[in-house]
Amino acid sequence: MVNLRRRAPLLLAAGALVLASCTSAANVPAVVCVGESTTYLDWLNGDFQPDSPADITEPSSTAGDLLETVRARDNGNGQLIVSTDPNYAPQSFLQEDGTFVGFDIDVATEIADRLGVGIKFETPDWDAITAGSWSERWDISVGSMTITTPRKEILSFTQPYYYTPAYLAASTRSGVTKVSDLPFTLPTGVEATTLTTDANCAEAIESGRTDFDLWISSGTTIDGAIAAGSPMVKIGEPIFQENLAVAIDKSGPPHAALLFEIDKIIGEMHADGTLKALSEQWFEGADLTTDPSS
Amino acid sequence: MTSAVPTAPILAEIEAHQRRARRRFRAQSASVWVVLIGGLGIALWATGNINADFIGTWGPYIVGGAWITILLSVTSIIFATGLAILGAIGRLSENAFINGAASLYVSLVRGTPLLVQIFFVYYALPQFGVALPSIPAGIIALSFNYGAYMTEIFRAGIQAVPRGQREAAESLGMPERLVMRRIVLPQAFRIVIPAIGNDFVAMIKDSALVSTIAVQELLWRASKIGTRHFRTLETLLIAAVVYWLLTILFSYFQEKLERRMARGDR
Structure with missing residues (x-):
């Protein structure tokens, strides 16, 4: 038989831990999820350098092309x-x-x-x-x-x-609906967490992970995730084009x-x-x- | 002999009792499986997170990845066996150069993670001008890796062939190569086949790692579809069940093979 009285402190500690993790989810962590090797990551790192293509001219010959x-x-x-x-x-x-x-x-x-x-x-x-x-x-x-x-x-x-346009999205559970709701400034006040691709961020929020509530991706991808039932909202004006x-x-x-x-x-x-x-x-x-x- | 009690019926009774006990144990153990799997299934279902329609729609595509998993594993185990025979002969060679090369191969492969080897073949080899498509790259990495582990199996198998066999063949005037090919290797094979079966089952699972280099096998399909539709629970469950069934199936054959191979030892 398991002696419940003896295990009580342990059970209490586990309960407290669960409670603590639940309450901390109410605060928005200063973490933004982005896909690896994306311009969104560059932007968060202050390293986004949009550019236009180099001049394209018709070559004189197609040999070996x-x-x-x-x-x-x-x-x-x-x-x-x-x-x-x-x-x-x-x-x-x-x-x-x-x-x-x-x-x-x-x-x-x-x-x-x-x-x-x-x-x-x-x-x-x-x-x-x-x-x-x-x-x-x-x-x-x-x-x-x-x-x-x-x-x-x-x-x-x-x-x-x-x-x-690139947009910021927030999970609905965070309660964030506009940029001014955030207790920190973008992009300097946050940390970036990278997953293999943009869609993995939506997947993580969807599955109930609480290590981040914010996501930057293209407006079309965010719209697609919301249309597929992902619990999140698109926030504010486009961050960049x-x-x-x-x-x-x-x-x-x-x-x-x-x-x-x-x-x-x-x-x-x-x-x-x-x-x-x-x-x-x-x-x-x-x-x-x-x-x-x- | 004064005892009037015949021993034979008693022995038969004891044996029958033991048989019954064994059978009862097996039945109990099987029912534990059924109860646990059933309970797990019901618990998963009760969470309401399992979408049966989704599984019906995407299941066939994901399960179709199992053929690529099997293709990868079968091809790789064949190449790995070839590599392992060469490696084992090298490890037992008295030629320092061959022995050194073989032991370097084993040490290098066993000392680095399989995932690093897979990435190396796919991403790093192109810098030497060898750009392999993903499936051949995956097969090469898996064969190379398992070849090294199986080298040790084959070495032990060759060494386990009684010395007398080789000596007898040599005393008949058989050249060394022929002794290896006709006398030692066939007997070593019989010894190592169960171990190869084991490695094959392990390889089915390790083949999931090549999903990282765009091979569209079971796990690749499960994770892509799961991410796209936010139903990772279902897709990973499908993949896990398929891997499990595959390993159960091949373990069953391996067990049969093992029993067959053991027959000669009695």
Whole structure:
């Protein structure tokens, strides 16, 4: 038999611990969750350097260019290999049969169509995509990547294909509904905690973890999480705007021709309304394809 | 002999009693399983967090990852066995160079985490110009790792073949290579097969680590789908149950094999 009287102090201590952890959840910890290798982390660290693509000019010859490799694949039918993170709805996510859908997937497919080649997706982790050194495992990233000065060192960017605002979100249990509710200032007064990808932050809040109540991500991702029933609210005005573009690894083979072709295709997709239609389809009627700064 | 009591019926009775006791014990132990699993299932269900529709929709896709898990494990155990035979022969070699190389291999692999080896093959090798797609990279890392552990198993197996077998073959004039191939290795194989089975079951579980290099196996699917739909409980449960069933299945075969292999020793 367990002697309850003897165990009483232990039980009391356990009870107190549970109570303490419950009450501390009422205070918002000065911790913000962000995805690894994201601009949101850069922003929290005071290191966000948004940028625009370098000038893109048509090369005189396509010999030895990645474009030739892409066109020669699949017995000359051509195949473009695109990296995607299928954990980022509504840009890219998995279906029951294992295929991918989303805004980025549609944009990538349209680019391949207009290049006249087939398409194949690779699914590396996000930080492997932003780190460069793709070792020719995939040709391009159509992954809503923000153009930043440090990334431009290792990746070539096309013109942006759309623009998203970055937002702060708070869990509903924290009771925070506006920035002035916070007992600290952003970004200097907080610590960043990083999970593999943005969506993991929403997942952690959803599952009832209490180590953070705040999350910075793109407005579209936060809207997607709220629509999926995640208990959180979007707070305040956008923190900053992001220019999202197609990227190609600079450490790979020469790719000036491929970059030029894709940039031209994106320009055409802006002009003929394809991107606008896709944006409205995936972002609940919102047109995110016009530059908010112009 | 004055005793009128015949001993045979008593012995038979004792044996029958022991058999009954054993059977009762097995039945009790099995019912503990049933009760605990049932209780756990009901408890999970009672929390109201399990969404049956969600499992119905996504279950097939996640469970489909089991084929990739099996493919990875089977291919890797085959390569690992090859590596282990070479490694064991190297470890037993009297040539200092071969012996040194083999023991370095074992030490290096056993002294570093499997996850580091997986990352090394996938992320670091490309800097030497070797860029492998994720599935081959995963197979190489798993084979390399298990090959080292199994080297020691094979070494012990070869050493466990009675010396007389080798001496007899040598005295018949068999060349050393042939003695190894025809006399020692077949007998060593019989000794190590149960241990390989063990390692295979362990590898099924360790193969989950290659989800980190974009291999779309069981755990990769479970975590991606779980994160996307905020239903990690269900997806991880599915993955855990599938891993468990796979290991139960292969452990059963391994046990049968072990019993078969032990027959020759009697």
